[in-house]
Amino acid sequence: MSNPKHPHHSASTINTQSGRRESAPLDYNHPYESMRRYAELLALRHNCPRTRYSYYRAMRLLHEHFGTDPANLGDPPPPPPKPAPLCPCCKKEMVAVLRIAASWNIGRDPPPQTP
Secondary structure, three states: OOOOOOOOOOHHHOOOOOOOOOOOHHHOOOOOHHHHHHHHHHHHHOOOHHHHHHHHHHHHHHHHHHOOOHHHOOOOOOOOOOOOOOOHHHHHHHHHHHHHHHHHOOOOOOOOOOO
């Protein structure tokens, strides 16, 4: 499986341990129990130390940004539902009712203004 452009690169020469050496997330002093459990989960699921370090770093950045336990963070509440649009027949009916109500009030005096 060599690359024709780079014959000195083959599948057997890929180094997955390259880069700066970071300590494993299991060795950290965790500020919260949930972060310790997350480090344990990463140790079970991911073999590459760089992946474990990167995923734990993302969790730590969330903790530092919000200043709270990442387990307490959740999705924001959904926005309130928008009212359903009126169908054309309902709009026509509403306009007719408003016209009738306006015609009833044409001859009347406006209500008194309160100071």
